[in-house]
Amino acid sequence: MNGSVTADQYDAIVIGTSQGGRFLPVDLAKAGQRVALVERGQLGGVCVNTGCTPTKTMVASARLAYQARRGPEYGVRVGPVSVDLAAVRERKRAMVAGARENYASRLAQDGLDLIEGEAHFTGPHTIEVALSGGGTRQLTAPVIVIDTGTRPKPLEIPGAAAVPVLDSTSIMELDEVPEHLIVLGGGYIGLEFGQMFRRFGSSVTVVQSAARLLMLEDDDVSDEVAGILRDEGITVLTSSAALEVEPAGDGLRLTVRTADGVEQLEGTHLLSAIGRVPNTEALTLEAAGVRLDDRGFVEVDEYLETSVPGVYAMGDVKGGPAFTHLSYDDYRILRANLLLQEKASVRDRIVPYAVFIDPQLGRVGITEREARTRGRAIRVAKLPMSAVVRAIETGETRGFMKAVVDADNGQILGCAVLGAEGGEIMTIIQVAMLGNLPHTALSNAILTHPLLAEGLNTLFALLDN
Ligand SMILES: Cc1cc2nc3c(=O)[nH]c(=O)nc-3n(C[C@H](O)[C@H](O)[C@H](O)COP(=O)(O)OP(=O)(O)OC[C@H]3O[C@@H](n4cnc5c(N)ncnc54)[C@H](O)[C@@H]3O)c2cc1C
Numbered sequence: 461m462n463g464s465v466t467a468d469q470y471d472a473i474v475i476g477t478s479q480g481g482r483f484l485p486v487d488l489a490k491a492g493q494r495v496a497l498v499e500r501g502q503l504g505g506v507c508v509n510t511g512c513t514p515t516k517t518m519v520a521s522a523r524l525a526y527q528a529r530r531g532p533e534y535g536v537r538v539g540p541v542s543v544d545l546a547a548v549r550e551r552k553r554a555m556v557a558g559a560r561e562n563y564a565s566r567l568a569q570d571g572l573d574l575i576e577g578e579a580h581f582t583g584p585h586t587i588e589v590a591l592s593g594g595g596t597r598q599l600t601a602p603v604i605v606i607d608t609g610t611r612p613k614p615l616e617i618p619g620a621a622a623v624p625v626l627d628s629t630s631i632m633e634l635d636e637v638p639e640h641l642i643v644l645g646g647g648y649i650g651l652e653f654g655q656m657f658r659r660f661g662s663s664v665t666v667v668q669s670a671a672r673l674l675m676l677e678d679d680d681v682s683d684e685v686a687g688i689l690r691d692e693g694i695t696v697l698t699s700s701a702a703l704e705v706e707p708a709g710d711g712l713r714l715t716v717r718t719a720d721g722v723e724q725l726e727g728t729h730l731l732s733a734i735g736r737v738p739n740t741e742a743l744t745l746e747a748a749g750v751r752l753d754d755r756g757f758v759e760v761d762e763y764l765e766t767s768v769p770g771v772y773a774m775g776d777v778k779g780g781p782a783f784t785h786l787s788y789d790d791y792r793i794l795r796a797n798l799l800l801q802e803k804a805s806v807r808d809r810i811v812p813y814a815v816f817i818d819p820q821l822g823r824v825g826i827t828e829r830e831a832r833t834r835g836r837a838i839r840v841a842k843l844p845m846s847a848v849v850r851a852i853e854t855g856e857t858r859g860f861m862k863a864v865v866d867a868d869n870g871q872i873l874g875c876a877v878l879g880a881e882g883g884e885i886m887t888i889i890q891v892a893m894l895g896n897l898p899h900t901a902l903s904n905a906i907l908t909h910p911l912l913a914e915g916l917n918t919l920f921a922l923l924d925n
């Protein structure tokens with residue numbers, strides 16, 4: 461900070477507008493504090509602009525195309541199905557614009573100053589903002605919250621600079637369906653986009669460096685997901701390292717080392733979905749003394765406080781699972797501690813998530829592999845969706861439900877629901893876990909016939925004796 465310039469004094473500064481970054485400053489301001497909220501990009505952060513909202517909007521278009529093609533299976537005549545990607549994009553843009561407007565409207569609050577520009581630290585409790593409209597402002601506060609998120613990890617194989625490499629943001633701006641999309645990465649982003657573009661009409665090849673798709677999941681879950689994607693015509697290569705890429709004709713050629721040797725894949729488009737890196741460089745955190753871990757994420761304790769007292773981090777920038785609902789829960793923790801003087805912590809929180817492939821994968825708690833690695837005595841119940849009446853009636857029988865239960869006390873430790881509305885069904889099990897219900901509560905519950913949830917009776921009844 462320039463010593464001759466006086467910094468504007470606030471009670472709290474929040475850097476970044478995400479789900480959590482929206483509610484925290486509003487709550488602090490409502491409590492009478494003077495709060496600065498700094499944003500260098502578009503209001504709403506990744507979720508609203510380039511993450512959850514646009515992707516799930518486009519996934520809905522892809523599902524409709526898929527269902528329309530299945531019309532004859534249900535006795536419904538439809539003409540040839542094709543996708544107008546420019547129109548899909550328009551729908552997506554409208555959805556994002558609406559979400560962003562809604563976001564902005566909620567920031568109007570006395571005591572809350574929205575400052576547009578890029579923040580960086582000049583000391584432990586001072587920041588400078590390079591204002592979007594030009595010029596700078598110096599701000600200081602006893603409490604500073606870093607909520608700056610992540611961005612796509614750049615692809616660094618030879619030749620990457622010589623071909624257009626799409627990321628999760630730019631792929632949503634295409635206006636024509638790619639002929640052959642090669643997807644690097646078999647995680648959330650790679651699979652959601654891979655299936656989406658297959659349903660839009662592209663040939664799709666997924667190249668995953670790890671031995672399985674969705675590496676954190678149990679083997680049977682990863683294998684079933686791979687089977688579902690292959691059934692839809694997607695080529696899935698695992699244990700495959702992308703070695704180099706070069707332009708070829710109107711597209712590109714990717715050299716890949718697979719288990720069977722070196723292969724060359726020709727595609728028209730390349731999506732890199734190989735993970736994300738934290739937005740920390742621009743913050744000059746060294747000026748504040750805020751410690752980073754060896755991957756560049758901000759280190760926090762269980763109360764989300766960094767190595768500098770009074771400086772906190774929330775959301776993806778602190779590493780660990782990266783979900784909007786976790787950023788929101790970080791907000792809950794900071795609100796409790798900063799406003800209500802509580803000692804809320806991230807310890808023992810149950811983190812659910814859903815992968816929005818179709819059928820969805822809903823997941824919560826520990827996997828079978830984690831339980832066995834920890835040496836826990838467990839029982840595992842597994843039921844194919846083809847045994848669930850509603851799934852049969854609606855023609856959505858792919859996947860399975862799986863639950864891991866403590867063998868001694870019957871408590872549910874985790875589940876994976878890969879099936880129609882898998883995220884919603886997983887949430888029912890999550891609520892049972894939150895209430896510490898034994899599995900018998902679900903096997904004996906009167907559940908409505910014929911809902912998908914009725915399958916929980918059958919799933920947990922598998923453990924009854
Ligand atoms: C394609 C995609 C799909 C996803 N789908 C889902 C999903 O379905 N469900 C789910 O739960 N999660 C999903 N996620 C993850 C989810 O979007 C993130 O977990 C969530 O947005 C994290 O929020 P955050 O608090 O870390 O902040 P972010 O949303 O990352 O926002 C950080 C903000 O900080 C701003 N910023 C950065 N540096 C500075 C600076 N120096 N000065 C000022 N401002 C700065 C950025 O401009 C940005 O607006 C998805 C992510 C992607 C990429």
Ligand SMILES: NC(=O)c1ccc[n+]([C@@H]2O[C@H](COP(=O)([O-])OP(=O)(O)OC[C@H]3O[C@@H](n4cnc5c(N)ncnc54)[C@H](O)[C@@H]3O)[C@@H](O)[C@H]2O)c1
Binds near residue numbers: 669814
């Ligand atoms: N439904 C959701 O909640 C949702 C959706 C999208 C994204 N997200 C969040 O965004 C984060 C980032 O997603 P992501 O899919 O980019 O990351 P990810 O870490 O989930 O998956 C990246 C995958 O790429 C593979 N990989 C790494 N380098 C590679 C290479 N050179 N070639 C081929 N494969 C390679 C890894 O093995 C890994 O499986 C996720 O961790 C998730 O938290 C969530």
